[in-house]
Amino acid sequence: MMQAVSSGTPDGAEAVPVPASPRSVVSLRDVTKRFSNGTIALSRMTMDIRKGEFVSLLGASGCGKSTALRIIAGLGRASQGMVDWPASRIGRDGRPDADIGFVFQEPTLMPWKPVFENAYLPLRLKGMGKGEVRDRVMGALETVGLKDFARAYPRELSGGMRMRVSIARALVTDPKLLLMDEPFGALDEITRQKLNDDVLRLWSEKDLTVVFVTHSVFEAAYLSSRIAVMGARPGRVVADMMLPRPEGREKDEGFRASDTYADLCRTVSRALVHAIAAPAGEDA
Numbered sequence: 001m002m003q004a005v006s007s008g009t010p011d012g013a014e015a016v017p018v019p020a021s022p023r024s025v026v027s028l029r030d031v032t033k034r035f036s037n038g039t040i041a042l043s044r045m046t047m048d049i050r051k052g053e054f055v056s057l058l059g060a061s062g063c064g065k066s067t068a069l070r071i072i073a074g075l076g077r078a079s080q081g082m083v084d085w086p087a088s089r090i091g092r093d094g095r096p097d098a099d100i101g102f103v104f105q106e107p108t109l110m111p112w113k114p115v116f117e118n119a120y121l122p123l124r125l126k127g128m129g130k131g132e133v134r135d136r137v138m139g140a141l142e143t144v145g146l147k148d149f150a151r152a153y154p155r156e157l158s159g160g161m162r163m164r165v166s167i168a169r170a171l172v173t174d175p176k177l178l179l180m181d182e183p184f185g186a187l188d189e190i191t192r193q194k195l196n197d198d199v200l201r202l203w204s205e206k207d208l209t210v211v212f213v214t215h216s217v218f219e220a221a222y223l224s225s226r227i228a229v230m231g232a233r234p235g236r237v238v239a240d241m242m243l244p245r246p247e248g249r250e251k252d253e254g255f256r257a258s259d260t261y262a263d264l265c266r267t268v269s270r271a272l273v274h275a276i277a278a279p280a281g282e283d284a
């Protein structure tokens with residue numbers, strides 16, 4: 001179902017509803033976001049996210065990545081343009097009823113609740129009893145390697161483990177679309193690499209569609225099947241790159257050390273430099 005907004009035309013353009021492709025999980029058409037203070041965070045962003053993709057939104061700070069992700073999640077509304085979640089109904093609040101998992105930049109755990117309660121939260125908010133979903137919550141914790149920490153409190157966990165709880169909480173509703181807003185930016189490099197591998201494993205095992213915000217070329221090149229490089233002022237997609245994945249979904253240390261990965265990083269880095277230099281209006 002579509003959420004279309006055509007009031008206000010900050011850059012003089014009218015929204016043109018184009019049907020999403022049958023494989024689209026989310027489709028953005030000419031989406032513009034103008035905040036009440038006049039900041040135009042996104043301008044005419046058009047993008048189809050297709051089932052099974054691992055899409056990274058890559059760009060410099062302030063180019064509108066988080067704004068785009070919030071609109072994809074239905075947490076923020078476009079000022080203009082059209083957002084379509086073909087397989088979902090739109091509720092009265094303007095949000096899709098699809099189960100979408102969202103992992104924020106910070107783990108945002110409740111410090112006074114143990115790990116189990118934190119992961120259980122989305123199901124509690126849906127009115128589901130703890131007894132009824134105990135196995136499901138434990139399954140999500142097992143998926144991220146924290147089954148033995150269900151009774152621990154967030155203060156007893158490392159930063160990486162807290163982020164794993166946050167991922168378990170996003171997975172507990174069994175979403176098909178997982179949105180991650182620069183989740184590993186605050187972690188050390190080793191932990192980040194480990195979590196990158198975990199996310200790739202989850203993507204593969206759970207047949208997820210992932211949209212991942214990052215400003216790391218290396219992370220985007222390692223994880224993605226597709227990278228949308230964004231330019232700033234106003235935020236827009238400057239390059240939309242499909243990445244070759246001859247080795248399948250999962251990666252390993254061998255891939256990190258490979259010429260293929262080095263070449264990929266160079267290509268993505270060049271695209272990012274171009275995006276930063278590109279004058280507004282020069283699109284993919």
Ligand SMILES: Nc1ncnc2c1ncn2[C@@H]1O[C@H](COP(=O)(O)OP(=O)(O)OP(=O)(O)O)[C@@H](O)[C@H]1O
Pocket residue numbers: 035036037039040041059060061062063064065066067068215235
């Ligand atoms: N609620 C808001 N009100 C006004 N301006 C906002 C609001 N949220 C974001 N912005 C502005 O919109 C632009 C895009 O912000 P956004 O957070 O989407 O960028 P980003 O690429 O995710 O940045 P970062 O990588 O630093 O998180 C920025 O100029 C930001 O200051």
